[in-house]
Amino acid sequence: MIEIKGVTKYFDAKKVLHEVDATFEQGKVNLIIGKSGSGKTVLLKTLIGLLPADAGTIAFDGREITGDNARNMKEIRKEMGVVFQGGALFDSLPVLENVMFPLDLFSRADEAWKRERALACLHRVDLDNVSHLHPAELSGGMKKRVAIARAIVLQPRYLFCDEPNSGLDPLTAIVIDNLLSSITREYGMTTVINTHDMNSVFETGENIIFIHDGRKEWEGDREAIFHAASPALNEFLFTSKFNRTIKEHLS
């Protein structure tokens, strides 16, 4: 479980996050939704300690990382996997070495075991014959899956994904969504996913927070979201005719 309270972030004079409170639960897929530029990536990067929060507290199962407790982050990094918006695979390394990279850093196991483990993770994301390829030779969806494999290779307690299915076709997007959900349950992870894809919201949203202009505007689950009162959320969700029709049918 990750708890954040009053998290605030400035870039120079511009306030990008306004006192955000949230709880991300263990064993669940927690979604951060919001339109482009609302501050999702900044919130995620603040959560994982890449951007320092200007105010507020962030605690990983009671271990704070803000203020004087930044030391805790060193331990938590070993328990954490991150999938960045574009995959962020290392261009210079082939797929297998990309996935093995965290093992090379943190594991004292021998080379053969690390290989096994990396191949098992690639298998878990349905990529069996690409371990020798370089990232430039992969499709967008394959890159995302390699990035997921790399993120789970250390069996993390916490998994963070920044728009794991942006730029993918709806079918592949759902495959990725379901993959993330099932891995989350399998490992009992606390998973936090940024998305502006409505399919993911209805597919996997067990605990959703909606960010609007850097403020938390709403929170709830995928059932409650149909009856939310927030005008900004309704505009965000139901501007498309398709989603509006679904809502009308349900109510």
Next chain:
Amino acid sequence: MKYTYFYDKFNERDGHMKFLETIGAYLLFLRRIFARPERRRVFLREMTNELEKLGLNSIVLVMIISFFIGAVLTLQTAYNMSNPLLPRYLIGYLTRETLLLEFSSTIVSLILAGKIGSNIASEIGTMRITEQIDALEAMGVNSVSYLVGPKIAAALVINPVLYVFSVFIGIIGGFLAGLGAGSVNYDDYLNGLHFEFTPYYVTYSIVKTLFFAFIFTSIPAFYGYTTRGGALEVGRASTRAVVDSSIAILVVNLVLTKILL
């Protein structure tokens, strides 16, 4: 940490301040390079890769350029010494001195600042904008010492070697050109090469190549690392890197020459 470029900024009212800010940011960046690397094994692996990349990528270029410049130096010196009172061995002597003192250290480093410098800035800049650097940091890797340390270490090893190569190839180029054009003979050229040889000049030049190697790796790395935005900014960072490291090399060359000679 935004970077600014003093050529664009100098005319602005706060140009001097921005310039100092950039220098300050660069110094803070350097401090992070010298933080202890995560794992010695990883550092050595990366450094070997960089040695291979830097060495293989630059040795042919350096050899070609040195050969031709050596040749031209000899021919031009010969051409300017038509006065029969001047001893012919001066041709070999002047070719050697020019290569030894300036060309093979400073000019070769300037060329490498163009080739290696733009390469480093765009490689690291691309890693920045595609969040590969964030990925490293998220894994707890000190991205600066991991990415930049091995590059600097490799350049410090390679640049003096390239210097020695360049001097030899330049001298051979001069010799072949001189012989071919009939402007020197074997004995004169060889006498010239031996004439008043000062070993300290080699030490002085090797010291320079070490400073230059540090400059043409660390400045481009800094510009790459601080890139924000997209592909356009990566291109811009790489141009700035080349210009600024070239200027830094020229300034440091002047300072070192004043101190060491």
